[in-house]
Each structure stands twice: as C-alpha cells, then as structure tokens.
Amino acid sequence: MDNSVLNRFYEDNVKMTRDETSQNVNFVTPLVNDILQYVHERDKRFQIQPLNVGSYYSHLKVSRADEFDYSVVLDAGSSFSWSTGTPAYYGFNGNNEVVRTSIPLPSAPVGKCFTDISGTIPKWNSERSNEGPACLTIDNDIIPIKVKRRFKALVSEAVNRPQIRQYVDAKRLSESPAATLTISHPNIAGGTISVDLAPIIKLHIPFKPEFGWPRSGARWPSCTKIQEIKTEGIHEVAKDPFYWSLSFVMCEKKLIDGIDSNGTCRKKSQRIMKKLRESWCPKGTKQIITSYHLKNILFWECENRPSDEEWTNEKLSVRIESMCYLLIQHIQRGNLPLYFHTGVNLLKNKDRDVLDKV
Structure with missing residues (x-):
C-alpha cells in the first residue's frame, strides 16, 4: 500500500463534490428548521435549535452529502445525577401502553439501567405540562418510549403539511432513537437524502471511574481537550424503550473538533x-x-x-x-x-x- 494510490482513491471516491454538498445543505437546513419550529410550537419542551451531530458535521462524511443527523434537546428543566437505588420496572401491557410494575414484565429486562450503556431515569419538573397525549412520564420518571412516540407524532404532523408531504416521508417508529425522514426533491443532488432527528436530554453527567476514561498515562487527547470533554459530560438518548441510554455523541464531536x-x-x-x-x-x-x-x-x-x-x-x-x-x-x-x-x-x-x- 502506498500514499499515491490512497491519495488517488481519496480524490476519486471519498471527497464530496462541493457544489452538490452546498446544494443539499441549503435544502436540508431550512426544512429541518421548519419542522423543528412546528414541533416546538406544539410542545415547548422540544427545543428549536438542534445539536448538529453525525459524520457530515464532524467532516467525516464520504462521497455524498446524503445523510444528516441532529439531536433535538428535550428540556427537562432539572439537573441529574447517577441513580443508585433499586431500578423501577417498566414494560408494555396488552394495549401496548407503558406500565410500571413491582416485578419485571417480559419486555422489561431485570436491572437494565445498570448494564451496558444505560444510565439514569430522569425525573420530570412537575411544573411543566405533562398530561394526555403530551404525558411523557410515569410517577415523574421520564420514559424514553413516551418521548419517542410524542416526538415522532409531532414530526409526522409537521411532515404531513401540504407544502412538505409531497417530498418527505417519515419512517415508522423503530428501535433507533431517531425519527428518520427520507427526502426526495428535484433540488436535491444525487437522489434522496436521509435525515435523523433524535431527542436527547442534556444532563452533563460526569464520567465514572469504571468507564476507564481518561486513561492514566495516555498522551492523547491533550489535557485541555480532556477538560473540555469532561465539562460537556454525558447525555442520554431514547434507545431502549424503558431506560435511558448514555450518549457520548457530544463528547465524540468535541474530541473530533x-x-x-x-x-x-x-x-x-x-x-x-x-x-x-x-x-x-x-x-x-x-x-x-x-x-x-x-x-x-x-x-x-x-x-x-x-x-x-x-x-x-x-x-x-x-x-x-x-x-x-x-x-x-x-x-x-x-x-x-x-x-x-x-x-x-x-x-x-x-x-x-x-x-x-x-
């Protein structure tokens, strides 16, 4: 393997065309802003200004500007810390409603919030509107699947407006934290564009020693970058239906910047x-x-x-x-x-x- 071959491969296959990229960005940005403006007007808890994440905004995208990722901040209005008590158990009942029980349901893994990359179950600020279809909690616990359903419903409403629905399709709810939009339009270069909008709770949770980062003696990243990432902290996304999963997306973005x-x-x-x-x-x-x-x-x-x-x-x-x-x-x-x-x-x-x- 030599540099000349790799550089030629990079120029021919990896680099994005500047004009095409600019064309797609100029189309996607106002569209996303319009959708999030609608969502915010219907539910003030979802903030208008998204966090630009994903490979395009980290300058790691290859070939085409055809995928854009945004994190939409859910304003929970509180500060949070690591939970240490016995986890609550949640699951779906026969009507596909989320319920809390004293014992695990088949759809609620035991101790889920203490395994893998799951974290806390944030408590809701009780002063905020949280009733009827807008209810996102059980006993003040903010439930991820409720947040996803509410957010997806509002995004679908925004997409279903006459000026948008002819060229934007919103995919059904999936295990992914995001609501995914597929956009087809004559002003898009190179075909369709995929846009992911994922609710996130900005908790700024501190790193725990058992995470193993930063590593003692490591010479990368710099001390300044480490402090910047620690200040940002860890957030949470609605990956699992019942327990929030830790998100390092902003830590990764800061590390790449x-x-x-x-x-x-x-x-x-x-x-x-x-x-x-x-x-x-x-x-x-x-x-x-x-x-x-x-x-x-x-x-x-x-x-x-x-x-x-x-x-x-x-x-x-x-x-x-x-x-x-x-x-x-x-x-x-x-x-x-x-x-x-x-x-x-x-x-x-x-x-x-x-x-x-x-």
Whole structure:
C-alpha cells in the first residue's frame, strides 16, 4: 500500500463534490428548521435549535452529502445525577401502553439501567405540562418510549403539511432513537437524502471511574481537550424503550473538533477507512461493522499513536494499514471497547460466523 494510490482513491471516491454538498445543505437546513419550529410550537419542551451531530458535521462524511443527523434537546428543566437505588420496572401491557410494575414484565429486562450503556431515569419538573397525549412520564420518571412516540407524532404532523408531504416521508417508529425522514426533491443532488432527528436530554453527567476514561498515562487527547470533554459530560438518548441510554455523541464531536489543526491526516484516514468498508464488507454484513465501529478504531489508534508526527500525510498508508490490523484484532477477539466506556463491547451479540467473514 502506498500514499499515491490512497491519495488517488481519496480524490476519486471519498471527497464530496462541493457544489452538490452546498446544494443539499441549503435544502436540508431550512426544512429541518421548519419542522423543528412546528414541533416546538406544539410542545415547548422540544427545543428549536438542534445539536448538529453525525459524520457530515464532524467532516467525516464520504462521497455524498446524503445523510444528516441532529439531536433535538428535550428540556427537562432539572439537573441529574447517577441513580443508585433499586431500578423501577417498566414494560408494555396488552394495549401496548407503558406500565410500571413491582416485578419485571417480559419486555422489561431485570436491572437494565445498570448494564451496558444505560444510565439514569430522569425525573420530570412537575411544573411543566405533562398530561394526555403530551404525558411523557410515569410517577415523574421520564420514559424514553413516551418521548419517542410524542416526538415522532409531532414530526409526522409537521411532515404531513401540504407544502412538505409531497417530498418527505417519515419512517415508522423503530428501535433507533431517531425519527428518520427520507427526502426526495428535484433540488436535491444525487437522489434522496436521509435525515435523523433524535431527542436527547442534556444532563452533563460526569464520567465514572469504571468507564476507564481518561486513561492514566495516555498522551492523547491533550489535557485541555480532556477538560473540555469532561465539562460537556454525558447525555442520554431514547434507545431502549424503558431506560435511558448514555450518549457520548457530544463528547465524540468535541474530541473530533480540531483533531487535524496541525495539518495531520486523522480525518482523512477515517474517511478512507469508511469508504473501504463499503468494498470489503461482504454483502449483507455492512451493519455488523458500522461507521461507528470505525470511529472508535480511529480514537484508539489516536491514543496508541498520540504524536502528530505519526499522522503526517506522508504516514497516511502506515496509519490506514495500522487501523486495518487493529480492527482485525478486535474482530478476532470479538471485543471492541467503546472508547469513552471500556466496559461496553461494541461487538457484543454480533454473530461470530459473520464477524469471521468480515
């Protein structure tokens, strides 16, 4: 592998066309603002100004500006901390309504809020409107599936207006935290655009020692960047139906911001890896190894190779090869730790045979 081949591959296959990108951004931005304005007018708890997240806003997108991710802040009006008591149990009853019980229902895993990347169950500020279809709580616990249903309903209303519904389709509620919109319009370059709008509660939860970050003795990121990330803290998203899941999305965004300020090739390496994945992932396995896995590989490679001298453009091929071998090692072990929480294995529950194919 040499730099000339990689640079040619980058120019031909990875870089986005500036005019096409500008055209799509200029179309998507006012549309998203209009939808969120409508949602906010119907329910003030959902803030108008979203958090720009995802690969496009982190400058890690490849080929086309056809996916945009936004986190929509749910204003819970309180401060929160880690819960330490016995978890409440929630599940669906026969009418698909969320209920609280003294024992776990089949749809409510025991101790879910103390495993994987689940966190607290935030309490609602009782002074806020929380009745009828707008009710998001049970016994003042903010329930993720209620938030998702309320948010998705309002987004669907916004999309169903005559000026929008002819070219925007809102997908049905799924396990994803986001409401996904598929946009088709003559002013879009290159086909359709996918937009994810995911409710988030900004809790600024502090890191716990057992998360294993920052690591003692690590020389990357800088002390200034570590403090910036700690100040941002951890937020929560509605991934699980009943218990909020920790979100490191803003920590990751802050970690990536300025990552190449000294003219290094960290983002370029990551974008090449993402494009290569589309080629070497066998058919039907692309969701086994995702761009999020590759983002964490980038973070681990940066920590393993902290010096900017290891990330000069002359070392591009060295870094790509190193990241590939690092990914292979984790796949062989069946364990890829989340960079900000090493207790979380991003390959957990992945099919071993499929991982071997990858």
